[in-house]
Amino acid sequence: MTLDQYRSVANRLLEPFVGAADRLGLSPDGVSVVAFGFALAAGVAFYLGGTMWYALGGLFVFLNGWLDLVDGALARAQGIASEGGDLLDHVLDRYADIAMLVGLAAGIDAYGLGLAAVTGVLMTSYLGTQIQAVGLGRAYGGLVGRADRLALIGLFAFVAAAAPRPVFGLSPVGWLLALFAVIGHFTALQRFWGAWSDLS
Template sequence: MTLDQYRSVANRLLEPFVGAADRLGLSPDGVSVVAFGFAVAAGVAFYLGDPLWYALGGLFVFLNGWLDLVDGALARAQGIASEGGDLLDHVLDRYADIAMLVGLAAGIDSYALGLAAVTGVLMTSYLGTQIQAVGLGRAYGGLVGRADRLALIGVAAFVAAVVPGPVFGLRVVGWLLAFFAVIGHFTALQRFWGAWSDLD
């Protein structure tokens, strides 16, 4: 189900934005920081939790995701891709994930569900980088990658703006967090098992 397999398509769509960022004199690290700012803004919007803020939060999530693609493409276009930039990008991505999920959980006062979702998401990302650390390449596989998460959060935010009440006992955001809690840990274990098999 992962959208990460369409990175090559996304990279072609990014070219006008990368060119514009380069002409404006933006650095890849600067774009990464701006992307993180949109993630924090999304988290705050979700915490405020009324329909208008959910809709704005959804927009901020999509901007975070788009800029997260632009920063890497810009680094490659400028010929300054580096391990330091990659490290900064990964660290900000993890904090961005936390900011958005904590905001979603706080907005519906469901911290236990938020904790389960955050740990599932972080373990998915951790397995991706740890698999790379043992020499098997960066793992983007599994049921739900980061691109999928951002798409789901953005769409769910817009749905929550239209359907603010419970659906089968949980609000839309609650169902989203429950999904991330279950599927996040499942995806992490799926990545682990695939890597473990490759080590044999």
């Protein structure tokens, strides 16, 4: 299900945006910071809740995801891709994930589900980088990657804006958090098992 396998397609679509960012004199790190700002704004919008705020939050999530692709492509286009830039991008991505999920959980007072979702998401990302650390390359595989998570958050935000009524006791946001709680840990275990098999 992971959307990360379509990175080559996304890179082709990014070319006009990368060119525009370059002409404006933007740096990859600057784009990363702007993307993070949209994630924070999404978290605040989700906390506030309501039709308008969920819809706005969904838009912010998609902008965060798009700019998260632009920053890396811009770094490659400018020939300044670096380990420092990669580190900044990963750190901001993790804080962005936390901001959005905490905003979603706080907005519906579902802190237990929020904790389970956050830990699932962070473990998925941790396994991706830890697998790289042991020399197996960056892991993007598994059931749900970051691109999938952002797509789901944006989609569920629009669903929550249009149809907020609970289904089987959970709102759309509640179902999203439950999904991340289960699938996040499952994806982390998928990545672990794949790497363990490669190392054996």
